[in-house]
Amino acid sequence: MRQARFRPSETVDFIIVGSGAAGGVMAKELSTAGFKVVALEQGPYLREKDFVHDEIKGMFQGQLLNDWKRQPNTFRKTESEKATQQPAVLYGREVGGGTVHFTGNFWRFKELDFRERTRWGAVAGADLQDWPISYADLEPYYTKVEQEFGVSGLSGAPFDPPRSQPYPLPPLPVKSSGVLFERATKKLGLHPYPAPMAILSKPYRGRGACAQCSFCKNFGCEHRAKSSSLATVIPVAERTGRCEIRPDSYVRKIDIDARGRVAGATYFDARGKEVFQKARAVVVCANGAETPRLLLMSKSSRFPDGLANSNGVVGKYFTGDTGVMMHALFDQPLNDYRGVHVSRLIHDFYDSDPKRGFYGGGGIDARFDQFPIGFALHGLPDDVPGWGEGYKRALAHYYTRSMSLLTHTTCLAVESNSISLDPDLKDAWGLPALRLTFKNHPDDLAAMRFFVSRMREILEASGAKKIWSGGEPEELTFTGHLMGSCRMGNDPRTSVVDKNHRTHDVPNLFLVDGSSFVTSARQQPTCTIAALAYRAADSIARSARKGEI
Secondary structure, eight states, rough: OOOOOOOSSSSSEEEOOOSSSSHHHHHHHHHHHOOOEEEOOSSSOOOOOOOOOOHIIIIIIIBBOOOTTOOOOOEEESSTTTOOOOBBBOOOOOOOOOHHHHHOOOOOGGGGGGGGHHHHOOTTEEEEEEEESSSHHHHHHHHHHIIIIIOOOOOTTOOOOOOSSSSOOOOOOOHHHHHHHHHHHHHOOOEEEEEOOSSSSSSTTTBBBOOOOOTTSSSSTTTSSBBOTTTHHHHHHHHTEEEEEESEEEEEEEEOTSOOEEEEEEEEEEHHHHHEEEEEEEEOOOTTTHHHHHHHHHHSSSOTOOOTTTOOOTTTTEEEEEEEEEEOOOSSSOTTTTSSSSSEEHHHHTOGGGGBBBEEEEEEEEEEOHHHHHHHHSOOOOOOSHHHHHHHHHHHHHHEHHHHHHHHOOOOOOOOOOEEEEEEOTTTOOEEEEEOOOOOOOOHHHHHHHHHHHHHHHHHHHTOOOOOOSOOOOOOOOOOOOOOOTBBSOOOOTOOOTTBBSSSOOOOOOEEEEOHHHHHOOOOHHHHHHHHHHHHHHHHHHHTTTTOO
């Protein structure tokens, strides 16, 4: 395979910032379309040989995650508070981004997710809006994601939105938690089905099937069974000879020329040296937190409040990962630590229902995503001994006989919930730290309380001998699903990018990642991020061929 190598002084067609679900797709699509591409990834280029089943390294030292010591965050609930330093956002920091370490949940959004303002009207205290595109606009690209990445699922499952092709692979094997969940939910008149997963149930396109090792969340897959951009689209991009993946490249600024057009990007290389890479256009795929941060850092006399931010919307309407987990103990061993984390899912309560008295809905999945050390520290109920022989007996008993339910619920877009630059704290490169301002809308919390009751009903129907919660519904202070901070829309006064992800202010600057989301739907955004990237790449390539960029 011939590796592309471009000099920084050479003007490439596109710089792509980030290489995750969106960046990897953009790199593949634009390079195979004949364009010269440099993908700048702030993290390392790890290969399958670098991934290990090491709980300390993966879960506690964050081999694949952003480093809060070098890249600190601050958090506050409201704009009137002074922010305090703490981890606030979580994302993948390596070639492949979050797709390398994620669990593999990979469901599509539904038709209703794109038209909720029309269906439900305004929600007081929030800014619920329709997307400028429909599910039908995105459906061909959902199909392309599933086929090119390799997704295992059941076509025609309950609540499955319309699809032009079936999943390319059958569902993964059911686990004990899935069997119990299926029996209980059917007893309650609900409709369980296999969770769609970006993990191979059978060999596919030269990659092996899942070995059921259980090291999914926070770990890379050395078998290449997890359908990350690292294992799927990035190798295709590199084989074109027109795409250079440039790791350890921490972008600090997107540069503009005298005309107000993007001219390239300035980044720190692995040695800490500043490098300027020239480009005819830039596509930012950093994520829903780092994308607005980069724009806000890219100030100039033309854009004193941040690049593409003439309307002041960059960073606003941020939405995050809301939900609650509940655990249960059974008489017989389940051994659910084996295999992929997620097994079965229900979407019976996905839609909002005015009878509930609040906006919101979501899904519930059956899973066990605990590892021994983490379970020992955080998985046991409060009433078991915390040390000694009683603790050891409880740990051995609970670990093999427990399962969990996790809700994935709505998070309303509120203007004051935002990503901004901390005025005081700097990162290891001397750049302003990321500041998250966030306070859940009351309906977010009401939705979570509703789902706590539904989870308890399901676990009681499953025959659980003991049920305990992983935490009552509470305000979000830390999140991994990073959405909505540079929302798309038709009106340049209220959105950052148009429906094709071109910024309203700068014609050759595009933002393609979770930041463009208008609503959070019901979480699990990765499949939609990748589908949006395929759609954006089509539009960008057409515009480039016409000389419109």
